[in-house]
Amino acid sequence: MKPDKILLDHGSGGKISHSLTADLLLPAFDNPALAMLDDGADLNLVGGRIAFSTDTYVVDPIFFPGGGIGDLAINGTVNDVAMCGARPLYLSVGMIIEEGFPMADLEKVIRQMGQAAKAADVTVVTGDTKVVPKGAADKIYINTAGIGVIPERIHVSGGNARPGDAVILSGTMADHGMTILTQREGLAFESGVQSDSAPLNHMVADILETGCDVHVLRDPTRGGVGTTLNEIALASRVGIRIHEDRLPIRPEVAGICDLLGFDPLYVANEGKLLAFVPVDQAETVLAVIKKSPYGREARIIGETVEDRPGRVFMKTRIGGERIVDMLTGEQLPRIC
Amino acid sequence: MKPDKILLDHGSGGKISHSLTADLLLPAFDNPALAMLDDGADLNLVGGRIAFSTDTYVVDPIFFPGGGIGDLAINGTVNDVAMCGARPLYLSVGMIIEEGFPMADLEKVIRQMGQAAKAADVTVVTGDTKVVPKGAADKIYINTAGIGVIPERIHVSGGNARPGDAVILSGTMADHGMTILTQREGLAFESGVQSDSAPLNHMVADILETGCDVHVLRDPTRGGVGTTLNEIALASRVGIRIHEDRLPIRPEVAGICDLLGFDPLYVANEGKLLAFVPVDQAETVLAVIKKSPYGREARIIGETVEDRPGRVFMKTRIGGERIVDMLTGEQLPRIC
Missing domain, CATH: 3.90.650.10 (PurM-like C-terminal domain)
Structure with a gap:
């Protein structure tokens, strides 16, 4: 029977970790790079300049009017990459989940992430899930990192403002x-x-x-x-x-x-x-x-x-x- | 006076966050991309295939014989990128720190990260620090994501083993x-x-x-x-x-x-x-x-x-x- 709460075992790297990945994550972020389940994603990038950014999301509460930690984690890093003048392409997702976190909430978070990635037209290509004992985190924290391509002529930076x-x-x-x-x-x-x-x-x-x-x-x-x-x-x-x-x-x-x-x-x-x-x-x-x-x-x-x-x-x-x-x-x- | 413990304020995005970045992180990871302090790093990459990987580190205790969470967080992602057959080049670092974490321990963790990055010949080019209230995390959790370049003829994957x-x-x-x-x-x-x-x-x-x-x-x-x-x-x-x-x-x-x-x-x-x-x-x-x-x-x-x-x-x-x-x-x- 599928557990209705997250167990420490979900972060063990063993059988139940794999079923979490297969049942929840792969369908939400459906793409061939992630489906390889290698230690990292193998991606084709047109050469030149790339933007690379990361952010960790610890928002409380995790669901709120207008969104949740899931879409926030996608949008936030998409935006950070875009602010470099880049077109965001690929994201990683690293989750820290507290033991006992309701499975239904995790499903909702992952659904939000999947929908947000689709809306932003980016692909979640690699990820990691850690489970910590009850009390060692508060529900769920999510890190995303993102890669985008910067067009050649674009030079956008916080240091580039000029008088006028x-x-x-x-x-x-x-x-x-x-x-x-x-x-x-x-x-x-x-x-x-x-x-x-x-x-x-x-x-x-x-x-x-x-x-x-x-x-x-x-x-x-x-x-x-x-x-x-x-x-x-x-x-x-x-x-x-x-x-x-x-x-x-x-x-x-x-x-x-x-x-x-x-x-x-x-x-x-x-x-x-x-x-x-x-x-x-x-x-x-x-x-x-x-x-x-x-x-x-x-x-x-x-x-x-x-x-x-x-x-x-x-x-x-x-x-x-x-x-x-x-x-x-x-x-x-x-x-x- | 410099506080000897991490305050919630260190994660506010305001003045004291900036001093943490300037005093601790920039010197440890000294490089021009990070020093720009933009929302993401602007990097030059030879075109072709890249490997992209992430892992979150929640190890307890954070210091142990042979290393600590700092070098683990660098080495772990360097290794995941390398296992794709890639040459790891750039890392991101996202930290979640518990309010009250001793500043001396943070300095040690960051020193370990800086030394490990140097030993592995990779550059930490972008990062993020969140501080959560006491009890909402256990000391410090670190996510790293990494990018590497895969040579053209290399095709390494967990799915490529063959009989013999x-x-x-x-x-x-x-x-x-x-x-x-x-x-x-x-x-x-x-x-x-x-x-x-x-x-x-x-x-x-x-x-x-x-x-x-x-x-x-x-x-x-x-x-x-x-x-x-x-x-x-x-x-x-x-x-x-x-x-x-x-x-x-x-x-x-x-x-x-x-x-x-x-x-x-x-x-x-x-x-x-x-x-x-x-x-x-x-x-x-x-x-x-x-x-x-x-x-x-x-x-x-x-x-x-x-x-x-x-x-x-x-x-x-x-x-x-x-x-x-x-x-x-x-x-x-x-x-x-």
Whole structure:
């Protein structure tokens, strides 16, 4: 009889490990490279430049409005690879599962991963499953690593912003972080707030397709838009000025942030990107982003300046100016 | 003042996360791709076939005679990539750290990773650090993923064994697993048993350099030699016969196995490989393996047969024969 919970034995490398792989993983990620069950995948890649990225997902709770740890783990790494200007192709999945984790939940997580991989048009080609004794992890943690191909002429990096760039944000801030928080705290908001977990690789491909001179692409996850802009300002040695009245945020998310005392600039997003392009090309790129199902609320939120290199500052609604520093202190553990 | 323990804040993506990266990780893995601190690494790869593999390391204890979780995490993935017939080039590192983990231990783990990467001649080009609240993990878990290049003429797979292959084991069995067990149980053996954690990529390169027709390379980690041979027998639809009197094992390891009731055939190794090559080329390959510092005890332990495809059986010391099944039941959780 099939056990309804994960046993230590599922991580032994023996018979029951193999049945887990054969019954759950191979069908979800159906592809010949994975089906070989070798120590690694044997893949054909057109030569040249590749992007390689990894992220581990420890989000709590594991299921939430708008997604779950499964699609988050796929989308997050797809996006990190895409932010290098690459077309993501292949992913690895490494799971740590707590003994006693319900099999039905594992099936749901794996189903989410399979569907997300399909939606993003990437293939899970290799993986690993470890089971740790009860209490040595909390339910399930997932690492993904991803490989993509970078077209020859593309040079996108957090260090490439230049004075005179427009800063585009592809949509509303703080949806993911505030969704997790309200779920975790058991707050009975009937607000319809949901995570923005989404794959951005097709949006990135469309942006690059314009031929515009894209300097930076970055997804503002942990630490939010505020921290990510600081990273870019430091790496590129430019000043970044944003405008409070242009920052897109859903009213219900703004309301929750207000109520709970969070600054949406520092709250995690999981389906948004920041793009830096020369001001005269910004409208072209913005138009392309707005055509994506994940970019309808995109806005030009600011610009780079020569002034104050390494700093981010904001023109406030009332006409003042304040420094936007990097996040200090942990806002929300296990947000992704 | 630098904190002497890991704080939740170290995983926030904010200021203190950045200082962890800058102070500990960049120096240990010193290379330009990582130093860019982009969402992923931008790498140049000669086109063609690549191998891609991942593994997560949850070993307990994290330090043990012969190594630690740091070098294990590097060597394990280096070896998985090498077992595809590839030259490993680039690794990712994703860490989950428990809040309160001593900074000195983290420094030691990272130092082990840096040294192991150097010894294996691979570069850690991208990474991620998550911190979970106390009790949501046990000390530290590390995922690594690796990329390597497979030379054009090489086709190595667990499914490529053919009748008439010799089965070579590159050294003694069960060293890693028995080391972990004796450490964990606090057994006061003054036996000098130690983990065999080692990078096998240079040995693999030397094997492939012979031009011999290598069918299978596989490292017998979780589940041991017995389980790995079963996987190969199933994937290749061949029978595999091994000879008990040829199985290399250190007397002290055999003694501990006897005492504690473990069959060394099912105990994990972390620096050994199984190679399947046509019988008439076996001595050439064996000679090359024996020249490696990690292959001195290599032996031809058996051969493939047309008989009983999918099964592994052993000629016993007293002249009988027994089936060697796949491991059933968990022998040792958190062995790697």
